[in-house]
Amino acid sequence: MTSVSIHDTGALFQIAEPTDQRRAQRRPGRGIGIDLGTTNSLVALAPHGAAPRVLRDSSGSGLVPSVVAYTADPPLVGRAAQALQAEHPAQVVSSVKRLMGRGLADITFAHPYHLSEETPGLLRLDIGSADAPRRVTPTEVSAAILRELKLRAEAELGEPCDGAVITVPAYFDDAQRQATRDAGRIAGLQVYRLLAEPTAAALAYGLDRGGEGLFAVYDLGGGTFDVSILRLHKGVFQVLATGGDSALGGDDFDRALAAHLLKKSGVAEPSRHQLDGARLAARAAKERLTEETVTRVTLAGLPELELTRGEFEALIEPLAQRTLRACRQALKDAGLRAPELDGVVLVGGSTRVPKVRELVAEAFKRPPLADIDPDEVVAWGAAIQADILSGSAREGVTLLDVVPLSLGLETMGGIVEKIIPRNATIPIAARQVFTNYAEHQTGMVIHVVQGERELARDCRSLARFDLKGIPRLPPSMARVEVTFQLDADALLTVSARELMTGVRQSVEVKPTYGLSEEEVDRLVMDSLDHAGDDYARRNAAEARVELGRVVLALRTALAEVGHLRELLPDDERARLEAALAAADAAMADPDALADPLNRARTALEKVSEPFARRRMERALNAGMAGKSLHDIERALADDEALHEKRAGHTPELLEPEEP
Amino acid sequence: MSADTDPFALFDLPRRHTVGRDAIEARYLELSRAAHPDNVVGEGTAARRAAVERASAVNAAYRVLRDPVLRAEALVKLGGLDLDSTDPERGAPHPTQEFLLEMIELRERLEDGGPAGLDALRDDVDARSEAALDAAIAALDAGEFRRAAEHLVARRYFQRFLDETEASAP
Incomplete structure (x- = not known):
């Protein structure tokens, strides 16, 4: 009989007193929330307790397509990358989230990339050109997307961000999270x-309306x-x-619909190009069918097709049913029935x-809530949590999340012995004592897996490690206790x-x-x-613009009134010209x-300050001769006050009173 | 199990099987708020590790206290008997000859009964498992840890039987 109990590790155990200095090193209000999606990604801010808002581009869109184009260095991200996809299918990477934490054997779906796995467990995409091969890991592709979102946030904040909360599907395993x-x-x-992601959404909804009670979050993204x-109670969000x-996601709807459209058009063996075209057409048709009950679809070079919502629904029903089984x-795992929600x-x-x-309404026996934009709600929650973790004075919430899949060890015969059950609240630890089978044995290999299946080969392999340093003792006498710790990120x-x-031993774990x-x-x-570099480059660009503005204003003034000695004495003019020359020299270096x-600008402003003051006095004197500066200011203030008063009334009401 | 790994002590509860569900939930929220690793984001490795360990202890204790079986097993352990150990003195008591015969009989019924009899057999074993837990709780209330441990060992056999027949069920 085997059984494993979950323990704390004993060490350092003590209940925390809330600490006040704990946030000393952080920079409140500079945490960013990122929804790193399969199809689109978003970044949101909620600084200092503000309501969350998604950062948008100039066209008003908050969705950054999760697409990276390695046609340039650094790579292009987002819409610009998407535009290059048809032209450079192998160098433009999309839906990379599906490759995260995966091995070559896991990639059973169609994709246009050249994948390789030279190092076991480390997938790479060949995104180079024929003459310059280059390989990147899915992690690096995701990093490129994150970097773009970070820059977007920093442009908005005007300073480097402190840290980020990144959302992941609740069902991501250890390798995908890592x-x-x-x-x-x-x-x-x-x-x-x-x-x-569902916890983030619950956070956005829960805080938005002071929710209490039991909620289900149904999150169907692109992939x-x-x-x-979850249970929401007094600021604690307990999964x-x-x-x-x-x-499984909306991309699968597109694929199913694309296959259907090609079949309907009589295309038996579509080319890569036709497949891509059909998928784009399918996505657009899917979106139209949200409002319409019938739509027309045209695939390049083929006759127009009619597609009904009914046809589409029949295609996706099996996929949707899969999601309901999980619900x-x-x-059941929560020990609840739908009406209790x-x-x-x-x-x-x-x-x-x-x-x-x-x-979903049928399965949960109630109409679902969707009043926060379903594309943005996850980023909102991430931004709120990021703000809290940046140390902002925002009312704290406690998020108690769970590990989605059981953690186990491979035992004799490839059977899995579970050491942490799925849905255990994290962080959590399990301890196992290992012993020696023979006197000369000083080590053993331990294989950690994740999943619900009985056999190790049917679960996800997480890591293997060699447990060394078992003392030379008679069989079963040596005891090594191994602690498997899942942290708050699972x-x-x-x-x-x-x-x-x-004695504590270091364990070198080789992730699978x-x-x-x-x-x-x-x-x-x-x-x-x-x-x-990126940050410095942007700062430099801004400094250059500022300096250019000051130089231009000064040159204009010199050209207009520089010859007037009462405004600009000779010695001062010489100093000013020297400062201008220094500014020109600073700007002449394109990599400055x-x-x-900034130093050149400060120097220039300082030297030119008396000149600017005299010019201003002259301008004022010209307009209001005989009046002191104080008088002028008061006159201006009165004028403004009058404007304000007028703004409070409509002209129609004022006019009849005019004599 | 040392004092600071005693889930009852951690939750300020008396060491007995009957616990107030509301008291556990309220204390859990309180402890979780105080111990959550989010409180020490940005601090040094040692502080973060300590927080993870603290929060793990709270979560582990919560899991034990909410589950009647784990709670009973924890009380037996606090009474000096570890069901996960094979130590003759302080480990799990060996099942009696009589009990082993009972299990053999159940296995035979499983083989003879076919799929039709499976549900009835599982219901029977489920009832025996529940009865074993009730007996263990009664023994715990009487302070008889060894007797409680014997019933809990029996319950584990029944549970294993149920787990295995569920896995093989069509």
Whole structure:
């Protein structure tokens, strides 16, 4: 009989007194919330307790397509990258989230990329050209998206951000979460926390309306599906159960519809180009069918087709039913029945599909809530949590999340022994004592897996490590206690202690998927240089504009009144010309950083200040001769006051009173 | 189990099987708010690790206290008997000859009964499992840890039987 109990690790145990200085090193209000989506990503801010808002581009869109084009260096991200997709299919990467934390064997869906896995568990995409091959990991592609979002946020904040909350599907396993966290680090972000997408949505809804009670969050995005059951009580958001499918989303609707459209057009073996075209047409048709019941679709070079909403619904029903099975399981895991819920929240663009809404309403026996934009609600929640974690004086909330999949160890015969059950609240630790089978044995290999299946080979392999340092003792006498710790991001760390001596041992865990610690560190170093560059470049550009403005204003003044000695004595003019020459020299260097440019501007402003003052006095005297500066200011103030009074009345009312 | 890994002590509850559900939930929220690692984001590694360990202890204790079986097993452990150990003195008591015969009989019924009899058999074992837990709780209330441990060992056998038959059910 085997059984495993979950314990704390014993060490350092003490209940926290709330600490006041704990946020000393942070910069309140500079936390950003990022929804890193399969299809689109968003960044939102909610500084100092403000309501969250998604940052938008000049066209008003908050959605940044999760597309990276390696046609330039640094790569292009977003709409600009998307525009290049048809022309450079192999160099423009989209939906990279589906590749995160995966190995080559996991990629069973169609994609246009050249993938390789030279290092086991480390997928790479070849995004180079024929003459210059170049490989990147999905983590690096995600980092490029995150970097773009970070720059967007910093342009808005006007200063570097402090850290970020990045959302992940609740159903992401350890490898997928680790890859996301690594991407954040490579993008130069301090990742405060990985937040489950449904939990983020609940946070946005819950805080928005002071919610209390039991809620289900149904989150169907572009490439992932999640469902979470939460209890909201006095600022604590407790996830009771979560479930989902990290490879099911609206993209699958598009694919199913695209295949249907091609079949209807009689195209048996579509080319890559035709497939891509059909998928774009399918997506557009899907969106139209949200409002319309019938639409027309044209595929390039083929006759126009008619498509009804009914046809589309029949195609997606099996996919939608898959999501409902996960909902029922999550309710069961939470020990609840649908009528006990107080509300159901819809999240993700794919919940706009009427059939999805209808099925969700049926499954949960109530109309779902969707009044916060389902595309933005996750980013809102992330921004709120980021603001809290940046140290803002915002009423705190406590998010108690769960691990979505059980953690287990491979035992004899490939059977999995579960050590942490799914839906256990994180952080949580499990301890296992390992012993020796033979006297000469001083080590053993431990294989950690994640999943619900009985056999290790059917679960996700997380890591293998060699437990070394078992003392040379008779069989079963040596005891090494291994602690498997899941942190608040549901990421695993392993530590070991030899029980006879109590000596802690370092455990070198080799993750099955993803980058090693050293590789991440190297990429972080690269990007730190790079990220610093990005920021410095923007600062320099701003400093250049400012300096240029001051120089131009001064040159204009010199040209107009520089010859008047009473305004500009000779010695002063010489100093001014010298300062202008210095400014020109500073601007002549195209790589000049902000500092020398700002110094030149400060010097110029200082030298020209008496000249500016005299010019202003002259202008005033010309307009209001005989009056003191005080009089002029008062006259101006009265004028303004009069304007204000008038603004309070409509002209129609004033006019009859005029004599 | 040392004092600071005693879930009852952590939640300020008396060491007995009957607990107030509301008291557990209220105390859990209070402890979680204080112990959550989000409180120390941005601090040093040691502080963050300590917070993770504290929060893990709170979550582990919460899990034990909410579950009647885990709660009973924890009380037995606090009474000096570890069901996960094979130590003859302080480990799980060996099942009696009589109990092993009972299990063999159940296994035989499983093989003979076919799929039709499976549900009835599972209901029977489920009832035995519940009865074993009730007996363990009664023994705990009487302060008889060894007797409680024996019933809990029996319950684990029944539970395993149920888990296995569920997995093989069509």
